[in-house]
Amino acid sequence: MCNIFPFIMKLPGPQQEIFRNQKELEAFVKEEIREHKKSRQQAKPRDLIDAYLDKIDEESKNSEEIFNERNLITVVNDLFIAGTETTALTLRWAFLYMMAFPDVQEKCWKEINKVAGTDALPRMDLRSSMPYVEAVLHEVQRVSNIIPFGVGHYTTHDITINNYHVPKKTFVLLNLTSVLNDPEQWKSPGEFRPEHFLDEEGCFQKPEAFLPFSAGPRACLGESLAKTELFLFFTCLLQKFQFVWPDPLSKPDLDPLYKLLFIPKPYKVVVRKRVGA
Template sequence: MELGETLLLLLVVCISTFILLSSWSQIARRRQLPPGPAPLPILGNLLELKAHDMLRSFKKGFGIAFANGERWKQLRRFTLSTLRNFGMGKRSIEERIQEEAQFLVEEFRKTHGSAFDPTFILSRSVSNVICSTVFGQRFDYEDKDFLSLLTKINENFVLMSATWGQCYEMFSWIMKFVPGPHQRMFQNLNNIYDFVAERIKMNQASLDTESPRDFIDCFLIQMEKESKNPLSEFHLKTMIMTVLNLFIAGTETVSSTLRFGFLILMKYPEVQAKVAQEIDDVIGRSRVPKVEDRTQMPYTDAVIHEIQRFGDVIPMNLPHAVTRTMQFRGYTLPKGIDVLPLLTSVLRDPDCFSDPENFNPGHFLDEKGHFKKSDAFIPFSTGRRICAGEGLARMELFLYLTSILQHFALTSPVDPMDLDLTPPVSGFANIPPTYPLCAIPR
């Protein structure tokens, strides 16, 4: 036998042995894990995933690197405290949202009732709230750098939910060398990272420790306080990543929920009319909506909750790693394994919501029309790792929706019956459909 044939035979034997050992390892490991579709060697369950409906194909977690342990505790405690007590400068977070909501009203007014795509108008406005909070300033809606940044965030949100993005999460060790659309995620993230790093440099150059202007200033001050603590998690890298997370999450999740909300309200004009009437009765049309108005507006509150439940923007939640080997319903979950608590399984649970596949504000109203809480309402996740921006997002959704419906009736150029609420991409996120909207002055 020639040397080439010998090497080829050896290669085949090695590959076959590797596949066999991999299969045995998976079988042995899966004996104690919860049931699911049998994975192929090396490929796992990749071939079972559907490009445009990843959520329904998923039985298996994917990994995204987030802070955990002591780092997570320190950063979360600081972030929550800063956002909660953000009375920096002369304005509260609520005032910042109110201001930006009025800018959005003016942008809607400029359309003069003609049809337009609200996607990036909403992204610009919502992003400016987090920009005002984190960077200490808002950006003009026509700022080219700002628009470029939002385009990259939106594109990554879609790519993360598509097949290429999921493949990278499962096979990052090889996918980083494979050309494809997922490579744009890295380029986009690098650009966003550079933007954040530059903003931090600007703050460092003009920092006044006695008068913090924004979240970055607060972080820089904390860095200085803990500069001699070797166990501190407050350093430049964690600051950039924390700001990056706030910026991206604070832009796309709320704007996507509003996009779903406006589409739903056009499809169900009778629901929109009831919300508008409640706005007229409680707020009127001459003053700016306030967060405290929400307690007097049970129907509007129920509609917002139902928009979040039905829109289900982050259906898969974020991955959680098991910190110790544990037993769960007779199965063994080994330490370090990724677990993905599917929020959609609760938000669409027929035992918790009478008509889960349809939009129905009645899910959050009792027989007397009073607002009714539900333990199954968990769009922000639950437990110790519940979304740090929950309070901010709740304020934004209420103030934006009431500010727009205070001044406009939202209508569609097509028959409401023909409006499709189905997300075109369902994976890490449920991506809202694109649609034209007409804002008719009231």
């Protein structure tokens, strides 16, 4: 709609705050890139920006270059968004489900204490030793399905699928909701069951139908960052605190607000410090 009627972008409303925030973020990223250009050493990247700048130099003579400063700004912006808002939303869902299923919360707490203890904070290298926690986090992502259409794609060439012709450069969205709730892939797709990600011996397993970050080589850029943040925030908080639904006469509402993302409805929580934490 905004592409057809560009003047809509200038109308007053809450979208103007989004535009201002985007400009501030882009200005911050541009300043970081300028600082990196001043201090970087060729072929000795310190981070993503340095590595991308090296690639820009390498591809500078390529007439069809895709590595340029404009795309670098976009990539870093995407990382900020993918690594913050979606992670925060998933954690909100996670603690809502922990209150809805206190037995699951207690199992997670016991596994965290068994592996990491009560004194030291959980670390990423302990992740493989916590199969139940891993299963819970993956099941939260499956049932919350915060990005129902995943990351947008374009077709790179003409293709025919089931007699439907799809031209080159067609914008494609994946229906991740159908994949994450397919009864042929999940035993009880409508239920919250961490066992979907555990084999008969209690070891973690990830079915091929688990695609919350979209699919293909151009899936969500922030997937690795999001997984790290989710594990560390979730385990560190559960290790020290118990999350309790404040109203014993009601149950948590697990139905989402249907917006661009599937977000949990606002809720209150009672946080109790664990004994000995």
